[in-house]
Amino acid sequence: MKKNMGSEKRKKDLKNGVSTRVIHHKENFTEETGSIMPPIFPSSTFVHGNERGFDYTRSGNPNFRILESVLSDLEECQYASVFSSGVAAITAIVSSLKAGDKILCEENLYGCTVRLFEQVFNRFGLKTQWIDFTNPNFQEVISNHKPAMIWIESPTNPLLKVIDIEGICHFSNKMQIPVVVDNTFATPLIQRPLKLGATLSLTSTTKYINGHSDALGGAVCTESSVWMDRLNFAQKALGLNPSPFDCWLITRGIKTLPLRLDKQTHNASKIAKQLADNPAIKSVLYPFRSDHPQFELAQRQMSMGGAIVTATVNATQDQTYSFCKNLHYFKMAESLGGIESLVCHPATMTHASVPREIKLKIGINDSLIRFSVGCEDIEDLSADLNQALGKIY
Numbered sequence: 304m305k306k307n308m309g310s311e312k313r314k315k316d317l318k319n320g321v322s323t324r325v326i327h328h329k330e331n332f333t334e335e336t337g338s339i340m341p342p343i344f345p346s347s348t349f350v351h352g353n354e355r356g357f358d359y360t361r362s363g364n365p366n367f368r369i370l371e372s373v374l375s376d377l378e379e380c381q382y383a384s385v386f387s388s389g390v391a392a393i394t395a396i397v398s399s400l401k402a403g404d405k406i407l408c409e410e411n412l413y414g415c416t417v418r419l420f421e422q423v424f425n426r427f428g429l430k431t432q433w434i435d436f437t438n439p440n441f442q443e444v445i446s447n448h449k450p451a452m453i454w455i456e457s458p459t460n461p462l463l464k465v466i467d468i469e470g471i472c473h474f475s476n477k478m479q480i481p482v483v484v485d486n487t488f489a490t491p492l493i494q495r496p497l498k499l500g501a502t503l504s505l506t507s508t509t510k511y512i513n514g515h516s517d518a519l520g521g522a523v524c525t526e527s528s529v530w531m532d533r534l535n536f537a538q539k540a541l542g543l544n545p546s547p548f549d550c551w552l553i554t555r556g557i558k559t560l561p562l563r564l565d566k567q568t569h570n571a572s573k574i575a576k577q578l579a580d581n582p583a584i585k586s587v588l589y590p591f592r593s594d595h596p597q598f599e600l601a602q603r604q605m606s607m608g609g610a611i612v613t614a615t616v617n618a619t620q621d622q623t624y625s626f627c628k629n630l631h632y633f634k635m636a637e638s639l640g641g642i643e644s645l646v647c648h649p650a651t652m653t654h655a656s657v658p659r660e661i662k663l664k665i666g667i668n669d670s671l672i673r674f675s676v677g678c679e680d681i682e683d684l685s686a687d688l689n690q691a692l693g694k695i696y
């Protein structure tokens with residue numbers, strides 16, 4: 304085999320801006336034909352000894368390489384590895400641990416991450432400890448637990464807690480504990496976990512990166528060749544690979560990420576203000592609003608406030624649910640990060656399986672709603688909100 308593409312060190316051309324880099328990437332497989340867009344390689348197998356080192360698609364495919372190259376460019380790091388979903392990317396990371404190892408987790412992690420740890424990996428002897436990483440005593444907690452890995456997410460879902468990535472990594476790196484940051488909500492455009500000291504930066508590319516709600520994918524970025532080998536091993540040994548077509552779709556979607564995220568963030572900040580000014584809304588959470596509990600940290604750590612807005616309605620659970628149903632452009636659906644606006648009622652949707660006491664303990668009340676703000680015209684979104692707010696009581 305000539306080259307193992309997955310662990311090949313990529314030379315970075317970072318003199319271009321990020322919008323240029325996501326459109327013009329080096330790895331394209333288009334040289335021979337002059338094609339502007341990369342082809343799709345559905346082939347499951349490759350001729351032995353070929354120049355690029357491909358053998359079987361479960362362990363590598365040109366469409367994976369194209370997407371990995373643009374993702375590592377976006378994150379400004381050496382390596383990226385792609386998977387069939389965000390959950391598959393999480394599985395790949397956790398599969399490198401062993402029975403008895405403990406992961407110290409932020410208590411407000413994404414629901415499917417919690418389920419995977421608690422209902423699958425716990426049966427294989429993996430231990431988990433859940434803590435509030437906004438509590439300044441995290442150093443003491445890390446020293447006491449001596450975990451094999453730390454798992455954080457910032458901003459969190461759906462409460463948009465902002466966690467001090469640099470502070471946690473600085474301390475954990477001294478103890479040689481790898482830190483995983485789930486960067487799905489922020490994307491590498493808003494926040495670069497590896498630059499803040501994280502070992503692995505994980506993204507569900509299903510969300511903002513693809514942005515069109517038509518493909519599932521996950522990715523892990525790192526500067527460590529040791530971790531890259533582990534991730535590539537997991538991709539082929541556990542069968543966590545994406546499909547070439549999904550990689551192609553995500554590679555296409557990513558080209559408009561900077562445009563989309565700018566517009567979505569602009570819309571989201573307006574919507575956060577509109578909600579905060581309405582008496583039917585009890586409170587609003589948005590990282591770049593000065594009343595956000597970690598506002599200063601958010602300003603330091605993130606380049607924009609992002610496009611998720613969370614609010615508590617001054618109403619019962621039923622009234623809150625009807626409010627969501629009465630919205631026209633904000634479709635009531637799980638997921639986030641697409642060009643279309645969505646609204647979610649976590650208590651009955653994403654967090655339905657979490658026991659009510661735990662939901663209340665972490666702050667997910669019955670009247671909490673989460674908006675994933677899309678690219679529509681702000682005037683239309685705003686009018687839609689007003690008509691549904693007017694029908695609450």
Ligand SMILES: *Cc1c(COP(=O)(O)O)cnc(C)c1O
Binds near residue numbers: 388389391416487520
């Ligand atoms: C959606 C999501 C995941 C899981 O990704 P899938 O692509 O749905 O498997 C993980 N973390 C966060 C924060 C997410 O929003």
